Amino acid sequence: MPMQRPIRLLAGCTMALFVLLLYSIMHNSSSPKPPGGTERVADMIRDPNLDDTGEPPEPLHRVQGNNYAPDNKNNDRINATLLSLVRNEEMKDLVQSMQDLERTWNHKFNYPWTFINDVPFTEEFKTEIRKHTKAECRFHTIPEEHWAVPSWINEELFVESANILKEQGVQYAHMKSYHQMCRWNSGLFYKHPALLDMQYYWRVEPKVHFFCDVDYDVFRYMRDHNKTYGFTVNLYDSPESLPTLWPETMKFLADNEHLLADNNAMKWLTDKERRPEHAHKTKGYSTCHFWSNFEIADLDFWRSPAYQAYFDHLDRAGGFFYERWGDAPVHSIALGLFEDARKIHWFKDIGYQHIPFFNCPNSPKCRGCVKGRFTDGEAWLNKEDCRPNWFKYIGNEWADTSPNKVELTAGG
Ligand SMILES: Nc1nc2c(ncn2[C@@H]2O[C@H](COP(=O)(O)OP(=O)(O)O)[C@@H](O)[C@H]2O)c(=O)[nH]1
Numbered sequence: 001m002p003m004q005r006p007i008r009l010l011a012g013c014t015m016a017l018f019v020l021l022l023y024s025i026m027h028n029s030s031s032p033k034p035p036g037g038t039e040r041v042a043d044m045i046r047d048p049n050l051d052d053t054g055e056p057p058e059p060l061h062r063v064q065g066n067n068y069a070p071d072n073k074n075n076d077r078i079n080a081t082l083l084s085l086v087r088n089e090e091m092k093d094l095v096q097s098m099q100d101l102e103r104t105w106n107h108k109f110n111y112p113w114t115f116i117n118d119v120p121f122t123e124e125f126k127t128e129i130r131k132h133t134k135a136e137c138r139f140h141t142i143p144e145e146h147w148a149v150p151s152w153i154n155e156e157l158f159v160e161s162a163n164i165l166k167e168q169g170v171q172y173a174h175m176k177s178y179h180q181m182c183r184w185n186s187g188l189f190y191k192h193p194a195l196l197d198m199q200y201y202w203r204v205e206p207k208v209h210f211f212c213d214v215d216y217d218v219f220r221y222m223r224d225h226n227k228t229y230g231f232t233v234n235l236y237d238s239p240e241s242l243p244t245l246w247p248e249t250m251k252f253l254a255d256n257e258h259l260l261a262d263n264n265a266m267k268w269l270t271d272k273e274r275r276p277e278h279a280h281k282t283k284g285y286s287t288c289h290f291w292s293n294f295e296i297a298d299l300d301f302w303r304s305p306a307y308q309a310y311f312d313h314l315d316r317a318g319g320f321f322y323e324r325w326g327d328a329p330v331h332s333i334a335l336g337l338f339e340d341a342r343k344i345h346w347f348k349d350i351g352y353q354h355i356p357f358f359n360c361p362n363s364p365k366c367r368g369c370v371k372g373r374f375t376d377g378e379a380w381l382n383k384e385d386c387r388p389n390w391f392k393y394i395g396n397e398w399a400d401t402s403p404n405k406v407e408l409t410a411g412g
Pocket residue numbers: 084085086087088090116117118119177178181204205206293
């Protein structure tokens with residue numbers, strides 16, 4: 001016998017309610033998705049920091065007797081410095097970074113520290129800092145014209161652009177000093193009078209950590225192995241902070257094709273496979289960059305006519321203020337285009353943290369970090385790791401050095 005109409009209606013409603021209930025249970029059980037999704041780095045099958053890590057190849061220059069003593073006039077140090085742009089208010093955080101780096105490396109080699117600030121350092125700052133190293137400490141102020149906002153930047157346009165950047169979730173959009181800092185770190189720091197005769201620097205920020213004993217002179221490593229630049233962490237950037245950086249770079253390159261290095265890292269810069277949406281938003285740049293709060297580098301690269309011309313082009317284009325171009329992508333793009341990729345070195349053996357990311361190798365020389373851990377923040381931050389691209393296109397120079405090596409090159 002066919003169902004009565006009201007009963008059919010009731011059955012239909014019950015069914016609809018059931019489906020609605022089921023949907024709502026399933027929907028609520030999945031946690032809210034953070035920006036960028038939760039998936040683990042897809043083609044990073046195993047972090048190479050899990051492999052045993054020793055030292056890079058010889059020659060390595062070591063402490064013998066008093067060859068690196070602070071007061072030895074005939075010491076083995078080369079023309080290099082530890083370098084920190086820092087504010088007076090960051091004294092405690094800087095002391096923490098210094099303590100780590102002195103404990104793991106510099107108490108053996110006693111390289112001088114150079115501290116730079118846009119305002120004069122206080123006596124309190126200088127007195128406190130000197131307590132944490134046997135090495136020479138130099139304190140300098142930035143020449144006004146190096147820090148000032150360039151004359152061609154329009155204040156109103158800066159504020160309007162910052163409003164838009166903020167809406168798009170770009171950090172520090174309205175903080176003018178952050179833009180000034182990024183510009184200075186990109187193209188002015190090496191022009192500071194205190195660095196004009198310097199060859200190498202190791203950049204150190206407040207509040208970073210160093211975890212592993214390093215027993216060779218890293219600056220001599222750079223020189224003896226003909227390296228220009230050393231990094232620890234390779235990350236994706238926020239595409240919203242640099243929408244016109246790649247187009248401006250392409251404009252520059254169109255007029256300066258001869259500057260492209262043989263064996264450059266263009267493929268690494270332009271990968272579209274792992275995060276296609278980044279390359280799409282930037283019109284071609286993967287946003288992968290060396291995380292420049294750590295860098296050990298040869299100042300001659302920045303002083304080269306090629307880099308100078310590139311920086312001047314970018315500076316005129318205005319993106320340090322109307323967008324939020326960081327020194328990390330600017331340095332990385334320049335290195336990727338104008339330098340032989342073999343001159344760029346992964347300092348895998350230097351355990352490092354700048355919140356929230358780590359480089360933590362598997363070595364008995366390391367204490368205080370978890371080997372192979374990339375972040376101690378939310379799981380989705382693992383996705384920001386773009387070392388797999390570096391290994392894929394340039395190679396993992398450490399792959400042959402570990403007894404339990406795992407091939408991580410060419411597609412993982
Ligand atoms: N003297 C000075 N240093 C700054 C200023 N802004 C940033 N810095 C330094 O520049 C570096 C990067 O700044 P930080 O706040 O750590 O930026 P983040 O790492 O991108 O969050 C650190 O060494 C800071 O101490 C500034 O206005 N004056």
